[in-house]
Amino acid sequence: MSELVSIRNLSFSYGSTVALENIDLSVLEGTTLGLIGPNGGGKSTLMKLMLGLLEPDAGEIRIGGLTPRKAVRRGDLIGYLPQRPHTPKNFPASVRQVVRMGLSGRAGLLHSPTTDDFAFVESLLTRVGLGDLADRPIGELSGGQLQRVYIARALAPRPKLLLLDEPTVGIDRGGQQRFIEFIQQLKVELGLTLVFVSHDLRAVTAIADRIACLSGTLHYHDVPDHLPAELVYRMFACDLEAMGIKGGHVCTHGAAETLVPIGVGSRVAS
Ligand SMILES: Nc1ncnc2c1ncn2[C@@H]1O[C@H](COP(=O)(O)OP(=O)(O)OP(=O)(O)O)[C@@H](O)[C@H]1O
Secondary structure (H helix, E strand, O other): OOOOEEEEEEEEOOEEEEEEEEEEEEOOOOEEEEOOOOOOOOHHHHHHHHHHOOOOEEEEEEOOOOOHHHHHHOOOOOOEEHHHHHHOOOOOOEEHHHHHOHHHHHHHHOOOOOOOHHHHHHHHHHHOHHHHHHOEHHHHOOOOHHHHHHHHHOOOOOOOOEEOOOOOOOOHHHHHHHHHHHEEEEEEEHOEEEEEEEHHHHHHHHHOEEEEEEEEEEEEOHHHHHHEEEHHHHHHHOOOOOOOOEEEEEOOOOOOOOOOOOOOOOOOOO
């Protein structure tokens, strides 16, 4: 598997507030990276850097070998599902029209969407379970249905990488489970690579091949099964076992703030 996202020695500050320091991360093609961390840990900042909305102070990010800005401009590399997509009430567009808007990135490459692109949108509408609602004004949809519209829109240009920012916020437990199954299925069907930011440890550990834990620096980058229970307890004040999550060994480091940041492929020692 080749590396689709490569982050090397990345640092970023907002003025005097250091948000990210010396981050090394990689995401292999066809895998899912779950990004976790406490509030203010730098997850959103990393997303913004990956989308080219912020520029690193030091280090670099490459997506498919390109800088994030170039990767976004290419149109068919990165899809993004924002945390709470804004839908103006009475927005005068149908579900199909909103999903087709996602083709504009790809159209930038090809000048105008092809019949093939439109056919792909139709197949996406079916895949996300909105085939019967394609002509419905989006103002009439439920929150869960709207979320599917925006996933389909993000996938319309056929990106290799889909960035999901807290996609299960505001969804009930059953809905979260269905969403996880749904996104896993889409990933397999479309051959996607996913980066999934979430506070929902259950969702992240269920979906991710690897977990990255950020709190200014990188505290963990490895498979979910080795996630140290102690690290989770200190960072999130919650108990892996009580949550029914299969966690790893107990971490012997001190408080989260004093944990030693780790490098790519390694994990906090037991
Ligand atoms: N626009 C901004 N200006 C100044 N500081 C900022 C700005 N955005 C974020 N920060 C700071 O950068 C740090 C990282 O914030 P970031 O939003 O990336 O964390 P996060 O992990 O996404 O948090 P949360 O889980 O609460 O969404 C925090 O200290 C935050 O206060």
